[in-house]
Amino acid sequence: MLARFFTRLIDAQGVWARPLGDLNHRLLTAVFGPLRFLKDFLNGRWLGHPVHGALTDLPIGIFLLVIVFDVLAIPGAASTALFIGILTTLGAALTGYADYTDTDGRARVVATVHSTVMTVALVVYIVSLILRTNSGVQTVPIVLSIIGFVLVSVGAYIGGEVVYSLGNMVNRHAWRFSGTPKWQPLDVTDVPEGVPVKAKAGAQSLVLVREGETVHAMHDVCAHAGGPLSEGRVVDGCIECPWHASRFELRTGHRKRGPTTHDQPLYEVRRTEAGGWEALRLNGGSAGPQS
């Protein structure tokens, strides 16, 4: 009931959040376009986990400490905590913007509301810090810190909506598989050299790529946001997703370029006696250590 009310409230912000989100998207794409390595780093491909979700806990905890120090009348500690909280918020914002670049549809709208609320909170905290440092005023900065914390909490809730309700940066294969993998016949007869081919193995869609005598296979649904890899292209021993250009190594399914932070489920392919093809799943596409 309450969640539905909040969802309606967030969706009502689409009037301004949609055009602002589209503008932000164009700006961020222009900024990160030539800085792909930086975006990859901020997304968390190296970690096998989105960095943004891990970082956001820091400022929330630190900003709570600011209130505690204010209540205990330890202004020096409150100012120091506030300064550190602002720095960690900037770090969280950078990683958030990297993830935000690859959102679309409703996720982009909600992410825009989230980032706007967090930006307002950041400004409120910066004003609070300036007042604490440069003036003798006591009450106003404390009130501003409390307002900032309310805003950060609201922003965190909306950010959770982007992940938990809309599945942004969630592994698309998290619940796909169960049971012991079995060899499954493939519905293809021809796999031409170097061209991605879509094939069905039971209920799963695969993408096949031939390199000489070897036929590589992985799940067709991109772990990042569900893009069709069979519509992508083969580059440097990887298949590149047509949606946000994540790359997965054909040989291993490992993520070689973000925004994905997860590997792709890999399959082994072999000829059947009847001259067709069959496939066996080798892994679940988990986000293990990168190799």
Ligand code: FES
């Ligand atoms: S769906 Fe985003 S990179 Fe594939």
